[in-house]
Amino acid sequence: MANNINKPSLNDDRYAPLLSPWRAKAKVSLVFFIILFFLWYSSRTTGVDFGDLIMGFTNMGQIIDKLFPINMDVLAPAFDRLIETIHMAIIASTFSTIIVVPVSLLAANNITHNWFVYNTTRLIMNILRTIPDVVLAVIFVGIFGTGPIGGIVALFIFSLGILAKLISETVEAIDMQPIEAMRASGANTIQSISYGVMPQVAPQFTSFALYVFEINIRASVVIGLVGAGGIGQLLMSQFSFNNYGAVMTIILVIFIVVVIIEYISTKIREAII
Amino acid sequence: MIEFNDVSLVYPNGHQGLKDVNVTIEDGEFVVIVGLSGAGKSTFIRSINRLVTPTAGELKVGGDNILNYKSKGLRDLRTKVGMIFQSYNLVKRNSVFRNVLAGRLGHTGTVRSVFNFFSKEDKALAYESLKRVNIDEKIYSRADQLSGGQQQRVSIARVLTQKPDYILADEPVASLDPPTSHQVMKYLRRINKEDNITTIVNLHFIDMAMEYADRIIGMRSGEVVFDGPVSEVSEATFEEIYGRSIREDDLRGGAEDGEQHQ
């Protein structure tokens, strides 16, 4: 494609090579070809081709056959476990929103001028965010045994990574002028932060805390699958007994709760910002 | 007293901010620094509270060389030196009162201030400062609901609450219209006279410098090129400081309108 630039053509072609139809078409075709190649390769690796996929979607009706009628007997224990899930999410979200305050300040380059501290904090948080929630759960259930405490610790670490990124980015975007004024009047670092930084990030902070609570509700379902308590644990046990009617009941309960909590949390967040 | 003895400042990028500056400012003076942008006015002012640190020479504030100060000494210095900024530098989401109380931070313990425990005297002082700049009725408004002139008055109140010995004002009227500019300058002038606070103001408007200053210091490319009482200053002096003839935009104008807004 490189020699296309030197190809004699209309005068302005050379100055706007990206607009040249020939190049654009070649580029689009190349991208398309790459996408198809990966698709072909993926199909070979996973043993699934795109035809199967279309068949799969048309066979959705089978879900109804296998998962219904739902089993209402499981409703009462599902409700108990659900409450435990919500409690786990509340505790984990609370602790992570507290701990994230110092962490996100250390990971904001307008507050932390020490290059080493800033980059180390960021690196640790970036690594935390790559670890899937289930893996965290497996590790902490391994350490604390089955039950909610391993789940809470896993959720805490999981949401700390997400929050640290969101809030340190918010802190980096604040207006630094009032902080300059406070430093100029003899305020120390902690005072400048609590008078200059905190008021500026408070609305986003509350909004992100609610957002993380939403995420934790979903994640605590997943985390329960490995025995870390909550409704996920019940779901996994019914699933491993092939008790599909009960599985579907639990799924519906989770669905309804997630919808309700997302609705409330969205309304509150809209009211704050 | 503020004494600059052979003070120079070279920024890390090699730019010379100040060059062999020798200036003495007596207590209670109202000094206006003039010069084009980039002439070193801001560097001069910010050296006095060490927002920037000169690289050579000796700078005495109240008899003590401040260039050796480390964190604690620096904070003590800054509690004595109030500063007013071009863009007011208020926390926009906070109330006027909270912004003014922030002037007391340097005098308040960390724990007390984090939990918002200010003494009754501090609160009364903050309210009194607001009254002195006639903005006490906005005490519980959010700072971003005020006009530019009102915000600058709040920032003056913040400095007053700090009870400083010196006030530095870095282009305090550059973002304001002519009538409000005069209003702000009048407040600064009045505070200077009533409280005997040494005041140093950066301006690039010739007419305002002439109207409010006791003494004018002219700067060009980091050097002091003029220093004398306002009575010695003429248009030719400014042409020398600026290195070019005077233009329309070197004047703020509108002195008469300012009276109506008082």
Place this chain on the structure above:
Amino acid sequence: MAFEQPPKKQIPTQKKVKRLSIALALLALYIWTFISIDIEWKEAFNRFASNYNVVVPQLFSPNWARAGEVIEKMIETVFIAYVGSLAAAILAVPLGFLSAINMTNSRVLSTVGKWILSAVRAFPEIILAIMFVVVVGPNPFAGILAIAIGSTGMLGKLYAEILESIDMNVVEAMQANGANKIQIMFHGIIPQVIPEFLSYAIYRFEIDVRASTILGYVGAGGIGTMIFFAYSNRNWSDMGMILLVIIVVVTLIDYGSSYIRKRIV
């Protein structure tokens, strides 16, 4: 010299009541949470004391002997995510058009579209994976279906938002020129949205790679299967290897994808 105290701040009663009730509700929520959660602190502490040395040091000394197998499974995981997000990127287009009010000009259709999308989003991927494992059996196919459906919910919503923000003047001008619907679609709308559609699809692929790593836990293919076995056998050095591979691959994909997205938009 004593100055006058500032006047007290006037807060409307309604606001006071509102603040007080929010505070009380929060307090009640926390009391309820800490009273009713069933944590045996002592036992948890004992287990921590005895398990810590079994788990943590092993986790940090990964079993390199299984690196090959783990990497192979991780590649399968990435491909599950790839096929799933590609399918979602395509499926989300009609749903995005259906939900964008300026495309259908029908409040009913757009609301129906948005409801479908948010209903789909409410299912965590792992739940979808369980459902598809029940329907199509425990294999990567179930995982791909779960990723495809789950991602459609988010991509459809984002696509609809992009469509609702496009410059409709171009479309009107083309209508005035007598272009038909298909022509408007391909020459007026698609060119405006394609970079952002692509960018979001790639972003979703990033998320899907993370999501796919756990699907195998319920039998839906990929590295999750290995997590399941390593956990069942309490083989923490295998787990360390799995974790290492996931961290490296996910980081690489994040970097690659944000590089590509910067070039597109």
